[in-house]
Amino acid sequence: GAGVSQTPSNKVTEKGKYVELRCDPISGHTALYWYRQSLGQGPEFLIYFQGTGAADDSGLPNDRFFAVRPEGSVSTLKIQRTERGDSAVYLCASSLTGGQGDNEQFFGPGTRLTVL
Amino acid sequence: AQSVTQLDSHVSVSEGTPVLLRCNYSSSYSPSLFWYVQHPNKGLQLLLKYTSAATLVKGINGFEAEFKKSETSFHLTKPSAHMSDAAEYFCVVSAYSNTGKLIFGQGTTLQVKP
Numbered sequence: 001g002a003g004v005s006q007t008p009s010n011k012v013t014e015k016g017k018y019v020e021l022r023c024d025p026i027s028g029h030t031a032l033y034w035y036r037q038s039l040g041q042g043p044e045f046l047i048y049f050q051g052t053g054a055a056d057d058s059g060l061p062n063d064r065f066f067a068v069r070p071e072g073s074v075s076t077l078k079i080q081r082t083e084r085g086d087s088a089v090y091l092c093a094s095s096l097t098g099g100q101g102d103n104e105q106f107f108g109p110g111t112r113l114t115v116l
Numbered sequence: 117a118q119s120v121t122q123l124d125s126h127v128s129v130s131e132g133t134p135v136l137l138r139c140n141y142s143s144s145y146s147p148s149l150f151w152y153v154q155h156p157n158k159g160l161q162l163l164l165k166y167t168s169a170a171t172l173v174k175g176i177n178g179f180e181a182e183f184k185k186s187e188t189s190f191h192l193t194k195p196s197a198h199m200s201d202a203a204e205y206f207c208v209v210s211a212y213s214n215t216g217k218l219i220f221g222q223g224t225t226l227q228v229k230p
Contacts, residue, residue, distance in 0.1 A: 033216075035220075040222075042208075042220030042223050043160070043206075044220070045218065048215045055215055056213070091159075098215065098216050099214055099215065103216055104162055105162075105218060109157070
């Protein structure tokens with residue numbers, strides 16, 4: 001079946017603008033994660049959804065970042081007043097049930113965000 | 117808090133020779149550990165995972181890793197490198213929480229020379 005998809009694959013925006021990044025998880029996966037990968041670094045956790053609710057948003061860097069998953073499937077990561085330091089690859093992952101243990105997370109190809 | 121440290125940022129091997137990518141972890145409990153691979157312009161792919169069963173874990177494409185509690189290590193090995201193994205490799209620990217969020221190491225770039 002289809003894997004995790006993310007759109008757009010690339011996004012170039014100007015400092016101060018608003019952007020939305022979309023993630024389509026694997027069908028039936030209740031858990032959804034967002035990570036951010038800066039150049040030369042490993043991915044860093046941003047937020048975790050179980051169903052429609054954000055169960056852990058401790059990784060969001062500040063209140064300019066917000067994410068939703070209104071129907072428990074597609075998720076949108078929203079960044080307001082973008083800054084150059086927001087430039088990174090934003091990765092989405094989904095897993096069947098989430099939670100502690102060996103639930104494999106399946107990653108999408110990412111959205112490369114460039115803030116000029 | 118849990119963390120992983122990848123001891124080499126860059127490893128270069130010749131095709132057909134063994135691969136060793138080193139990872140040390142820090143955890144106050146029995147961790148779940150993973151190795152992920154990231155090929156250029158492709159998504160992260162799970163190579164293998166350790167979840168307190170056998171300490172020697174076999175993964176895809178001939179890779180394996182051994183969990184050594186006494187050394188807090190989880191090194192990734194492969195007997196014979198192939199050109200297609202060239203990629204970025206991440207050692208990962210699952211955070212001690214009910215979310216399953218992953219904590220990634222800094223990554224090791226594997227270069228395979230012909």
